[in-house]
Amino acid sequence: MDDRNGPGSAFLLTQLGTYAAGRFAERIADLELTPPQTGLLRAIAAGPGQSQQALATLLGTPPSRLVALVDGLDERGLVERRRNPDDRRLHALHVTPAGQELLGRIAQVGKAHDDDITGALDPAERSALRGLLGKLAVAHGLTPGVHPGYRHL
Amino acid sequence: MDDRNGPGSAFLLTQLGTYAAGRFAERIADLELTPPQTGLLRAIAAGPGQSQQALATLLGTPPSRLVALVDGLDERGLVERRRNPDDRRLHALHVTPAGQELLGRIAQVGKAHDDDITGALDPAERSALRGLLGKLAVAHGLTPGVHPGYRHL
DNA sequence: TATTGTTATACTCTATAACTATA
């Protein structure tokens, strides 16, 4: 009956999601990282030794884009490409100690970011929100831990 | 104590917000509209007669970008520029009947979109989510009704 | 011939800055 009850949850999710993504990008810019770089670093840490093709598939990005992202992390000594002697076409990707150290700082930033975004809610509300969002993420088949911004936004 | 309890709400908001934005973009593509065009059309309808400068400020986009967006809607007869006789520099923007008709279809799409995104939740959960998201949107000062994707994403 | 990684190229979106017309 009432058609004027304001925006729906989907609209609010888009607004808040965009806002949260922007705020996170600002925070990790202090570490001289972009969101795609951060997602890639985390993906390499989550599954060490994967090929660039495998990572491209996981993240949903073309291999050519991955090359540039890996280049940036490689040049800064955060990850390294190890050639596989059995198949010299493959580059197994690994996080270096410096990369691990940076991942620790990323985790700290993520925690502060989360507190910032949900700061207006009390603990019970935060828990409820977390549960509801998790339910939706599962329902829509979103890959756990994979930042968006890869699949044809 | 437990550091391995999965992603936080901020991360989930980013994932779901990006997903929802993408799905909405797909839906309104059927109406041959982009998200920025849709947001602009809604903004013009919400405050008829505004100047392009005023709309640019409201949406947080440079005036030059607004020109192209208005051009697209104007050429399709969805909005019209009316010159102000008192100050011929100004273009007062109005939605045409065709634009109003399209806004009706956009509202239908938005409703279907919302049902899609929150479909995994029962009515009580949907209501709870809506309340929590609204609280966060207010806390972060997000402009009601204004799609993101305008302010320096 | 097929596959991994790479390079070259082009396209989309957006912002910045220069320009015009009105005031």
Place this chain on the structure above:
DNA sequence: TATAGTTATAGAGTATAACAATA
């Protein structure tokens, strides 16, 4: 001179396609 709108230009980010090395 200041402002609304417009046009011109350039930059960032990404995708597509061609290429080289290895299998």
